[in-house]
Amino acid sequence: MTDIDVRQKVLAANAAAAATLRESFGRSGTLVVNLISSPGSGKTTLLEKTVAALKDTLRLGGLEGDIATERDAERLRKTGIPARQILTGGACHLDARQVDRALAEEGPRLQDLDILFIENVGNLICPTGYDLGEDFKVVLLSVTEGEDKPFKYPAIFSKAAVTVVTKTDLLPYVTFDLAAVKEQVATLAPEGRLVEVSATTGAGMDAWISLLTDALAKKRAAVYAAEGVS
């Protein structure tokens, strides 16, 4: 077996597990969002603020992928929602079988949710190729990282349905060409959405929250239609 054969075998096994997950999420009508970014772009902070905005009206849960530490799952649990840490054993991305196993082990508390947030390992490259059964991928880019990133990491910016530009409160203190980012994202993902948020000030959070609730409503409508409920 060559290196390429092994990689293809791994991806095929992942795709099969992801398809099973997607079916299951379809039955429960759970919207599943796979969040991907560099370390420190603000995934967990965005989720904390998102949970604060939605937890009174929706059943939310989280899976947190990391190489080490339980810190992110602890942060999410403090917001009052069920969350489970997945430690990848050194791997630079989550895979669908890890998600399946975590959901099985966590049991009812992470089932029948309205929205399941999956925070991937901090990495702009490896998570791109691993389908987790999600409805869509979200890529985050903080304004402190520089405007050259979409074209430097084209795979994830092409595959993500949503780009979230984070930490916009820091724009006065950094050099960041937002127009250039929008242009690159429009080239890589012509159908994609881009929202700009500051989790610190709350600016832009409304657009992000609406995007999630709209996606949930669409998914529910599709599930009801498939079940023959008008």
Next chain:
Amino acid sequence: MTDIDVRQKVLAANAAAAATLRESFGRSGTLVVNLISSPGSGKTTLLEKTVAALKDTLRLGGLEGDIATERDAERLRKTGIPARQILTGGACHLDARQVDRALAEEGPRLQDLDILFIENVGNLICPTGYDLGEDFKVVLLSVTEGEDKPFKYPAIFSKAAVTVVTKTDLLPYVTFDLAAVKEQVATLAPEGRLVEVSATTGAGMDAWISLLTDALAKKRAAVYAAEGVS
């Protein structure tokens, strides 16, 4: 061949190529620094300022690893030093054979240098296991990324001889516990050095530059001693 066999084979081939590179860098007395961080932590900007400080007295060169775009090599060349882009074809790290090939293709301009900077692909995970024949690894962490990163990415913070905390000019505008970072780094790399810099204001750059010139002097002394020159 299992996945693990394949990985071991790849790492063994890399180690052999790295050993050859290290011998060659030893003969030329070139200090080689392998810079690793998340995307957007400021590797290229730190190099631009480092080159400005050292290029009148030392022969410098750069290799720039990325998934896509020639942008970083162009930025380095603008500072007046030879630099070559290595595009990894999707891989999340440089390997020693890519470095060897790039140096051979670039020819004399990247040989017989005082310091060769290798800027790895933006990634805190994958580059950790790949020796490039360097004298030491440097990990960068910007103050906008949060203080939890060393324990979340323990492998690279253990292996790096130097941790550079970057963008310290942004400290007034972000929540970042520098003492906590120092404590984690001291645990993971008790022999390691930590410097704090702002490439924007120049704060801390002296300590970083001294660290490089001291390391170069030590390497030269070792080379001369091995050659029997007193």
